[in-house]
Amino acid sequence: MRLNELKPPADRFMPKPRFIWPQGHRVAAMICFDVDGETTALSEDAGLARRRTLMSQCEYGPCTGVPRLLGLLEHLEVPASFFVPGYIAEKHPRMVEAIVAGGHEIGLHGYLHEKLATLSEAEEEAILVRSIEILTRLTGSRPTGFRAPWFEINPWTPELLLRHGLTYCASEMGDDVPYFHANGLVEIPGQWMLEDWEQFAFSADPAWGFVPENCAKVFDLWWREFEAMRDFGCCFVLTLHPWLSGRPSRVRLLEDLIVAMREKGGVWFARGREIAAYCRNHPQARRSIDFDAVEMNSRNLVTP
Numbered sequence: 284m285r286l287n288e289l290k291p292p293a294d295r296f297m298p299k300p301r302f303i304w305p306q307g308h309r310v311a312a313m314i315c316f317d318v319d320g321e322t323t324a325l326s327e328d329a330g331l332a333r334r335r336t337l338m339s340q341c342e343y344g345p346c347t348g349v350p351r352l353l354g355l356l357e358h359l360e361v362p363a364s365f366f367v368p369g370y371i372a373e374k375h376p377r378m379v380e381a382i383v384a385g386g387h388e389i390g391l392h393g394y395l396h397e398k399l400a401t402l403s404e405a406e407e408e409a410i411l412v413r414s415i416e417i418l419t420r421l422t423g424s425r426p427t428g429f430r431a432p433w434f435e436i437n438p439w440t441p442e443l444l445l446r447h448g449l450t451y452c453a454s455e456m457g458d459d460v461p462y463f464h465a466n467g468l469v470e471i472p473g474q475w476m477l478e479d480w481e482q483f484a485f486s487a488d489p490a491w492g493f494v495p496e497n498c499a500k501v502f503d504l505w506w507r508e509f510e511a512m513r514d515f516g517c518c519f520v521l522t523l524h525p526w527l528s529g530r531p532s533r534v535r536l537l538e539d540l541i542v543a544m545r546e547k548g549g550v551w552f553a554r555g556r557e558i559a560a561y562c563r564n565h566p567q568a569r570r571s572i573d574f575d576a577v578e579m580n581s582r583n584l585v586t587p
């Protein structure tokens with residue numbers, strides 16, 4: 284499964300690391316699971332609830348994918364961040380308990396996986412408040428992280444998150460290391476290439492995804508990005524959906540990837556809240572490469 288690497292040139296391009304990670308680690312790795320479950324369909328059209336096969340495919344995530352993935356994480360002793368819509372947390376409280384018992388973080392992901400771009404600020408805030416209440420009640424602690432449904436936030440979202448006690452957002456794609464929003468909220472950016480939806484999702488009606496990819500190709504895609512991110516001192520944010528990545532061959536793919544990352548060495552496997560805390564405590568850790576940056580440590584020229 285490992286790549287036949289071309290021999291890199293002796294004078295290979297090796298820029299200074301983008302980020303100074305703790306304990307001499309060269310790269311951070313945040314393994315995320317967006318547990319959309321039934322909301323994948325219901326947020327699109329409540330009428331899809333009668334489509335039993337479609338709904339069962341969505342239920343596979345919380346019911347079969349999550350327990351299997353929790354087993355793998357325990358086996359590998361790797362912490363992860365689970366972003367769970369409030370509706371899914373209420374519907375699957377034992378799953379929430381198991382995620383917490385495994386030592387993982389649970390962050391916000393809307394109530395019914397709402398597209399934030401369709402909401403007013405007041406509507407978005409009401410959903411945020413409701414979701415915080417649900418997760419706090421079910422997990423026993425207040426969530427500190429947020430992943431926007433569909434990876435899309437509004438201009439006012441960072442302010443809402445800060446107002447309600449969140450410390451980080453993991454929804455933008457403006458860099459490959461964390462940065463600060465203007466109000467001091469930490470952003471841990473992702474990217475579509477490190478997402479399983481684009482690789483594995485498929486539904487004929489509603490039309491989701493394309494032809495599911497071969498795991499060997501996906502390993503190659505993710506491994507190449509990891510290796511280069513390790514060279515460049517980045518933050519490897521992998522976003523997986525249990526209804527997709529909980530399928531057997533993809534659990535093996537994740538195992539192979541994490542084991543290979545470990546063997547390569549220098550990887551800080553961390554939950555979102557730990558990355559955010561580190562950023563807040565070490566605001567000088569980020570090396571800016573923005574053309575218009577004045578300060579070295581802040582994308583938006585504000586030091587929290």
Ligand SMILES: [Zn+2]
Nearest residue numbers: 317319432433
């Ligand atoms: Zn989602």
